[in-house]
Amino acid sequence: MYGDGGWGGQQTQAGRQSAYDGRPQQHHPRTPQYGDWTHDQQQPGYDGQQHPYHDGSGEAQYEQRFAGHAQHQFHQGGWDATGTHGQVPYAADPGDPYGQHPVAYGGEQPDFYGTEDAYPPPEPPGRRREPEPEPETAGEEEHAFVAGGGGEDAEEHELQSRRERRGKGKKPVKNTKRRTGCACMVVVLVFGGGLGGVGYFGYKFYQNRFAPAPDYAGEGTSETVSVEIPKGAGGWEIGRRLEQAGVVKSAAAFVHAQSSAPGADGIQAGAYLLKKEMSAASAVRLMLDPRSQNNVVVTPGERNSGVYAAIDKKLELSSGTTKKIADKQYKNLGLPAWAQNDGDLKDPLEGFLFPGTYPAAKGMKPEAILKQMVTQAKQKYAAYGLDEKAKGLGLKNAFELVTVASLVQAEGKTHDDFRKMAEVVYNRLKPTNTETNRLLQFDSTYNYLKGTSNIHISEKEINSNPSPYNTYRHPGLPPGPIGNPGEDALKATLNPTDDGWIYFVATDGTNNTEFAKTYAEFLELKDKFNANAGN
Template sequence: MRRLGTIAVSLAVLLAVAAGALWFYLQSRYEAPGPLTAEAVVIVPRGAGLAAIADDLSAAGVISDATLFRLGVRLFGDARALQAGEYAFAPGASMKDAAALIASGQTVVHRLTIPEGLTSVEIVALLEAADPLAGAIDQIPPDGALLPETYHFHRGDSRAAVLQRMSEAMDAALSELWDKRAPNLPLNTPEEALVLASIIEKETGVDSERALVAGVFVNRLNKGMPLQSDPTVVYGITLGKAPLGRSLTRKDLASPTPYNTYQIAGLPPAPIANPGRAALEAALNPAATEYFYFVAAGDGGHAFAKTLAEHNRNVAKWRKHLRSLQKQTTN
């Protein structure tokens, strides 16, 4: 009996040692660096169980052994904590690291940059082309309702929700900047400031010119002069639904529309694009200037003038520049 007891104790000790060794082996393998040599992105579908997640990670090369991953999560982690989403795994991530990332819910952050000066139709097209987003947009907002900037989102976020964020961002920016506006502007409401900002945005993409362009338009409004902005004429033809696809003609400039600022006094009835924050700031804090005119200068910027005679000379230089470009194209 004593001998049998000794044997039993010995076996128990051996089993405990073996179990401890196995536990140590599994833990060391679970925590060892994985096979990835470059970042890999894996999407964990909703409702995926531990086995499916392990298989997906193995197929993507994140882990070397799906069975060991499943066992490791059950022994050293919490399978119930694993969450659906899109995850980016770092090179050398261990099985433990992979499980911890999926349990954290720290999914890949995507970003979409909306350039200044787009129409709402164009912005909605960018949202529709963003594959990580989900859902449809039922109604296109009016031009001027959306703030162009970079927006961050996760896979599966709805397009409508991102669009709503753009609208709320514009409302917040306009409210903030309206409160900081320069005194004695010929603008009675934030909406009028938004209209002017949209024209400024379409007239120049040069940061250093925005306040100057705004100053020209404010001078013209104060004097009761028509704004004579070509982009407003274009918008009167297209209503922001599609590019014009051609140059403006004299007939276009002479054709009255609510947006043709060669034919109407003051501002058009609504924005002609979605202006960025810098254009809003320029509209509400224009440069103090004596300029009343500007025209393209051929270098990406504009030539400004105080008098019509000076402006006409600048226009002649611009037309000469265009003729030179056309000659180079045909040669």
């Protein structure tokens, strides 16, 4: 073929309960009652007080100013006729929270007024016996803290005064204020330390938010260092790596410099040869200069021979060094299990140095760089599931699928060509192909064999070369990939067109590839090519 390249109470009456809470009542000698009053009347001249009289025994008795069959009990500022026996209110029990509250009575009680059993005599209305004050406990002293004294200090001074009055001599007063002073000192130290901490962090906050970031001055020292920047790294990640390598003084300084430099957000992944102790601005400028980049870039469709030469150059090695290492150590570089290496295969690493940018600076080993490339290819191929999809496309295994992708990449000139080119390959590999009898007839395979990129190959030359890479003479696929396919070609290989394409010709000799379904259409395209080429 003609193509090559790639996210919110009154007390209730407690039943009929007795005033004695159900216990047997005691009957005392009856006390004479004076006066006969009606239920709601008082004897004229009654002053509301008890009047003592003497019964000749020398004991003063209290007149009873009550008569009738019902006791009048004063309750909360009024009289309450309860029909129960009057009871003298006793002094409240300090332990009884209900001692000074009127008792709720219930049920009818016997009337002992006017009998010998009336005891104790009821108090006149409106008077209530007040609780007697509790005697003071002898020897108790008010606590110094409650009295407003000085606590331990006051007790110590009192003991000292007693000793002096008894003439027992003077004993120095224990100075507990010393401990108070120490406590105050601790408080001051803690408080002072807190203020110091606040001050320190405040200073750091100011430094981080407002003060200029630490930075070096100038273009750096004479010492150089290689720094690898991974794919997808942002300004802070790049700055952190440069700071760790001693290139810049702080990541913050680099971020500031990067945001101030036009186009600096476009710093690419890869390895950079930089100087130590550079100002952040200088580091940004140098990283934007292609001469600082110590990378090897594998382009889609590039052959391994070109990659090996680029590694030698970057590592400053003699020509052919990387190729020799690849030939000897390819089994140790992490190839997938389905990779092959038969006798006809020109390079077992071909198709496994995945296109991308890889760090390659002086001092690095070639095998380390090659291993990064192979690892990337293995991960990409596994992500696309090549082994599972190969058979659905009429191929034996993933290795053959990578080989097809390399042909698509090499023969297709533009992105739009790739799917059509993949169909051409599959159609020519079919056993039913009577147009070319399963011969691919690709110039790209022969050029790979020869290490060239010619589009003008004589028929005599092609027919005379027996190499299995000569697809003009040998049907089917070549022994292996003829380059390193990129993702566009790989996707097209997995999703070809289905239009019946079987022929193609780069009619302009470079980028314009046209496709045909029959041999007659092919001949027309061939004549067009010859006309453009001046043949």
